[in-house]
Amino acid sequence: MVRVMFFIDGFNLYHAIDYKKRYHKYxxxxxxxxCECFTSKKEEIGTIKYFTAYSTWRPESMxxxxxxxxxxxxxxxxxxxxxxxxxxxxxxxCGKIFTAHEEKRTDVxxxxxxxxxxxxxxxxxxxxVSADTDLIPAIYAVKxxxxxxxxxxxxxxxxxxxxxxxxxxxxxxxxxxxxxxxQFEDTIDLGNDVFLERPKEWT
Numbered sequence: 055m056v057r058v059m060f061f062i063d064g065f066n067l068y069h070a071i072d073y074k075k076r077y078h079k080y081x082x083x084x085x086x087x088x089c090e091c092f093t094s095k096k097e098e099i100g101t102i103k104y105f106t107a108y109s110t111w112r113p114e115s116m117x118x119x120x121x122x123x124x125x126x127x128x129x130x131x132x133x134x135x136x137x138x139x140x141x142x143x144x145x146x147x148c149g150k151i152f153t154a155h156e157e158k159r160t161d162v163x164x165x166x167x168x169x170x171x172x173x174x175x176x177x178x179x180x181x182x183v184s185a186d187t188d189l190i191p192a193i194y195a196v197k198x199x200x201x202x203x204x205x206x207x208x209x210x211x212x213x214x215x216x217x218x219x220x221x222x223x224x225x226x227x228x229x230x231x232x233x234x235x236x237q238f239e240d241t242i243d244l245g246n247d248v249f250l251e252r253p254k255e256w257t
Contacts, residue, residue, distance in 0.1 A: 056097045059177040060089045061164050063184030064106030070185075070210035071233070077211065080233035081256040082122070086129040087236035092181060092208050092226050100177060103167055105160045107136040118253045125238055125250050134167065136160045165192030172200045179204040182222075185213035193221055 071077045136159030207225040242250040
C-alpha cells in the first residue's frame with residue numbers, strides 16, 4: 055500500500071474558492087473527503103496537514119475560521135498555524151504608503167514539514183494542494199535528497215500552476231465536482247450534545 059500525505063496551503067485554497075461567488079457555498083469543505091478524491095484504492099492516506107493563520111483583526115471571520123478548524127480536527131486533519139504581520143506597502147497608482155496585513159510562514163511551514171516528513175519516511179507520496187511557486191525550492195530539496203519519494207500537486211480550482219507542474223512527478227486539477235462531493239454535513243455532531251453548524255455566510 056502506497057502511503058500518501060497531503061500538505062494543504064489553506065489560504066491558496068481558500069482564495070481560489072472565494073474568487074468566484076458561486077463557489078462560496080463550498081467553503082464548508084471536508085478536507086478528508088477532498089483528499090480521497092485524489093487517491094486510489096492502492097493508496098492509504100496518512101496525515102493531512104492544513105497550513106493556515108487566523109486573521110485576528112477580523113473577529114467575525116476569525117470566529118468562522120475557528121469553527122472550521124474544529125470541524126477539521128474532528129475528522130483528523132492536523133492544522134499548522136502561521137501568523138499575520140503588519141507590513142507597509144506602496145500604492146502602485148498613487149505612490150502613497152499604506153499598512154496592510156500579510157500572511158507569514160505558511161510556505162516555510164509547508165517546506166519544513168514536506169522535508170522533515172520525507173526524512174522521517176512518513177510518506178511514499180506527498181501531495182501538495184497549492185499553486186504557490188514559493189514552494190518550488192522545497193520540492194527540489196525533497197526530490198534531490200529523497201529520490202524515491204513522489205511529489206504531486208493538486209491545483210486549486212481556477213488557478214494556474216505551470217511552473218509547479220513542470221517540476222512535480224504528477225499533477226491533478228481540482229474541479230467543482232470535487233468541492234461538491236466533499237462538503238461537511240450542515241450540522242456536525244461532536245457528541246455530548248456539542249454541534250457545529252455551517253456558517254450562514256457559507257451557504
